Amino acid sequence: MGGAVLRAGGAIHHFQVVLLGREKQVITACVYSSEAGVWGILISTPLPNEVPVESDFRGVPVLIGDSLHYLITGVCSRILEFDLNRRILTVIAGPVDILDVGSCQSTVMRAEDGGLGILFKSDCNVQLWRRKIDCDGEASWVLGRTFELDTLLSLNSEEKEPTVMLGLAEYNNAVVVQTVAGHFMVQLVSLQFKKMSETSSWHFHQPFESVYTGETSIGGGGHNGAELLHNA
Numbered sequence: 001m002g003g004a005v006l007r008a009g010g011a012i013h014h015f016q017v018v019l020l021g022r023e024k025q026v027i028t029a030c031v032y033s034s035e036a037g038v039w040g041i042l043i044s045t046p047l048p049n050e051v052p053v054e055s056d057f058r059g060v061p062v063l064i065g066d067s068l069h070y071l072i073t074g075v076c077s078r079i080l081e082f083d084l085n086r087r088i089l090t091v092i093a094g095p096v097d098i099l100d101v102g103s104c105q106s107t108v109m110r111a112e113d114g115g116l117g118i119l120f121k122s123d124c125n126v127q128l129w130r131r132k133i134d135c136d137g138e139a140s141w142v143l144g145r146t147f148e149l150d151t152l153l154s155l156n157s158e159e160k161e162p163t164v165m166l167g168l169a170e171y172n173n174a175v176v177v178q179t180v181a182g183h184f185m186v187q188l189v190s191l192q193f194k195k196m197s198e199t200s201s202w203h204f205h206q207p208f209e210s211v212y213t214g215e216t217s218i219g220g221g222g223h224n225g226a227e228l229l230h231n232a
Helices: none
Strands: 002-007 015-023 026-033 042-047 057-064 067-072 078-083 086-093 104-110 116-122 125-133 137-150 164-169 174-179 184-187 193-197 211-212 227-230
Touching: 002 057, 002 104, 026 086, 026 104, 042 086, 057 104, 078 193, 104 164, 116 164
Parallel strands: none
Antiparallel strands: 002 015, 015 026, 026 042, 057 067, 067 078, 078 086, 104 116, 116 125, 125 137, 164 174, 174 184, 184 193, 211 227
């Protein structure tokens, strides 16, 4: 099961609630519109046979353009794309066969060019992939930046295992990493990092990148309205 709440930009106060569910090898989505006050029709798509029944949606969905993207875990990496305008569900093959167990982790992300990307981590090695669409509409995955977490964070041999991704800040392209030496936030474009805490305890992180306040005044007219405050 997965879901997301999306608010229209600007001074429009309407929002949408997206819910996703799975019944065996079929993914179903439904969207609630606050403007219409009703749930829409059910939208379904089959999963490829190689996606096992025990696989699920992993991590926070990433909004790229007008589409939500979820990582589906399993024997082979797959990404579920939900086009909110056309109301179409599509299953996209990932760049590599990813099994999200043991020392390997992956998550969907926004690539540097604003398109669909995926972060794959195996031990301390991090690979940033982006999906490229050519002039004929053919899609392929291109490997971009790679780096070693232990080298970047100056971890010694006792501190580099295990390293675990705990959360992704999608709008700032930053990932929170747990190590024996503490928790770090790494900015994936600049590769600058900040040590957040000394603890090595396991905690999942959900970054707050924006806050919706219903009583904020917009503009200089003094009228009550709504505003999206970034990087709160």
